[in-house]
Amino acid sequence: MVIIDVHLTQKNYQIRIQSGLYHICAEQIAQVWTPRQIALITDTNVAPLYLETVESQLIQAGYQVTPIIIPAGETSKSLDQSMALYSQLAAANFTRHDGVIALGGGVVGDLAGFIASTYMRGIAFIQMPTSLLAQVDSSVGGKTALDLPAGKNLVGSFYQPDLILIDPDFLTSLDQRQLLAGYAEIVKVAALNGGTFWQQVTGIQSAHMILAQAETLIQQSVYYKAQIVMADEKESNQRQLLNYGHTIGHAVETLANGSLMHGEAVSIGLVAMQHLVEQSGLTEAHLTPVITTVLNAVGLPTDSPLLMSDRLFTQLLHDKKNQGDAINLVYLDAIGVPKIQSIPLTTLAANLFSKKTGNQPTDTLQ
Structure with a gap:
């Protein structure tokens, strides 16, 4: 496993890169998170491929998991979609001691990160990018964003994750x-x-x-x-x-x-x-x-x-x-x-x- 340490003024975390990593993701997550509620946010493309494997691991590791599936595509990076996610977190009684995991490409990572950065003024966040674009770019660096009709990424925040898990094996399912x-x-x-x-x-x-x-x-x-x-x-x-x-x-x-x-x-x-x-x-x-x-x-x-x-x-x-x-x-x-x-x-x-x-x-x- 290749581990890249990120040291920032107010936070340190690791980016871990290894083929097959998603098969042991709960083990990795348990090294940084205690048992808690987790909103596992993914989209309609990724969910059929990987959601069950990741969710079952987290449950076995003692986490309470709320899977949330959003429509695939850039249109999900919207204020309307974010309001729907806030409502789901509130209905499930999420607190600032709980967490969000983004399982997906750049849209999922941007949206889930924005939700984590703003719900109750910020809850814990982990990235599991599944696209090459997300693995090399959008998951790294702490940028979260929503789009407006006037342009891309005009609403957002800088919000660093607690961990980034990058598995190149995800790429085999990409077209x-x-x-x-x-x-x-x-x-x-x-x-x-x-x-x-x-x-x-x-x-x-x-x-x-x-x-x-x-x-x-x-x-x-x-x-x-x-x-x-x-x-x-x-x-x-x-x-x-x-x-x-x-x-x-x-x-x-x-x-x-x-x-x-x-x-x-x-x-x-x-x-x-x-x-x-x-x-x-x-x-x-x-x-x-x-x-x-x-x-x-x-x-x-x-x-x-x-x-x-x-x-x-x-x-x-x-x-x-x-x-x-x-x-x-x-x-x-x-x-x-x-x-x-x-x-x-x-x-x-x-x-x-x-x-x-x-x-x-x-x-x-x-």
Whole structure:
């Protein structure tokens, strides 16, 4: 078992990674939680596969389990769904001494984490991510969130779990599209990190190779993100690097209205952002074709008609990273050399317009 220790100002916990880990999950959980009520939150995709195995283990270990199954999909990250969960916890007489376990992908983790962070001002929380995207990204770092009609993740909190259990065996039940969506986040982290991690992803040519190398890919991604989170838990500085590809990616994902998965939108956002900063003179790097090749090698999308949408800039205005009239853009000067640059939103708009029309930008991003 690989154990990554996370040490924060107000909390320490472990991320444990091992194939087959969900078969001994109650044993792991009993090391950090005394017997209590547990809301085991999952979705309609994951429940038929893993809920019974996890629930029966917890019951045998002395926990009182309330399984809660939400509809699969991004629409469950809503205020309406959160109100339904609060009501279920209250009806089952949950107290602040009880806990929530998220058994599922990023939607389940975001929603369950938000519920745990706000019910009775915070109850204990454990993550058991089942998708590659959740294992390498959304389960790590303590971000919880709900969506609003105006954009993704606009309501949320920073709330760290007591434990994260990552089992690569969960990935065998994913379809190829879900697997590749998670891999986009791995490519992002590898590009930020560089070195042997980047060399590894440049050699991956298929979903089969992702599965075969999943454990080491997960370990390296999680280790990198954990180091960033420990240095900057609340995203005031270095943690913003993890937003590489997300500024445009989130906007495209919202405009896609469910037709793009998060990782697919991030893949498009990685290429679009790197192309934008290179064409605008912010960096002399020529990495757009390099990153495009790595993503295209496994079949991830790297372009979209939505990049030309008149509504793209409107979505960017709702980005959480906005600071008044400016936004922090993350890009690469070289593989393994990320940079953060604050630029005026009006300048970003001019450069997006120049990309749309094919004209030269009216102002540089510098």
